[in-house]
Amino acid sequence: MKLPVFPVEGGCQCRAARYQVTAPPLTVYACWCRDCQRASGTTHTMSMFVRREDVALVAGTLTAYEKAADSGRTVRMMACASCGTRLWNEPLSSPEILVIKPGTLDEMGWAKPVGNIWTDSAPAFAQIDPALVNFPGQPASRQPLFDAWQRAVAAG
Ligand SMILES: [Zn+2]
Numbered sequence: 441m442k443l444p445v446f447p448v449e450g451g452c453q454c455r456a457a458r459y460q461v462t463a464p465p466l467t468v469y470a471c472w473c474r475d476c477q478r479a480s481g482t483t484h485t486m487s488m489f490v491r492r493e494d495v496a497l498v499a500g501t502l503t504a505y506e507k508a509a510d511s512g513r514t515v516r517m518m519a520c521a522s523c524g525t526r527l528w529n530e531p532l533s534s535p536e537i538l539v540i541k542p543g544t545l546d547e548m549g550w551a552k553p554v555g556n557i558w559t560d561s562a563p564a565f566a567q568i569d570p571a572l573v574n575f576p577g578q579p580a581s582r583q584p585l586f587d588a589w590q591r592a593v594a595a596g
Pocket residue numbers: 452453454455456457520521522523524525
């Protein structure tokens with residue numbers, strides 16, 4: 441995994457909302473839970489954990505939608521007020537963290553997931569790499585996903 445030069449930028453589909461990430465993320469993984477499937481209209485979403493202090497909204501307005509996650513925690517989902525593209529989630533249980541949807545980055549080629557969660561609700565046709573750090577449901581701790589990201593970055 442070769443990290444880009446920070447800051448990197450991203451934004452929504454209509455280009456009204458733009459954000460900047462000033463430092464490398466803590467991990468990137470894929471989530472196959474039913475809520476991610478419904479929210480995205482596809483098989484899974486990707487989650488990129490970043491420190492809140494490392495993210496700035498530089499243009500546009502966001503709207504919030506709060507939901508109870510499959511984990512039982514409350515998650516605030518932040519989307520562009522104009523087009524509805526979801527840019528990131530704010531886990532209310534971890535206020536120091538934002539979970540960016542890396543498909544909204546201008547360039548996401550480097551943001552390869554190191555693991556998968558909620559693989560039990562992946563559709564039968566999904567192809568999940570067994571060599572990654574995988575969990576059938578919600579992991580008790582995300583530390584293995586943070587550790588796997590550090591190993592991937594160290595390996596270059
Ligand atoms: Zn937009």
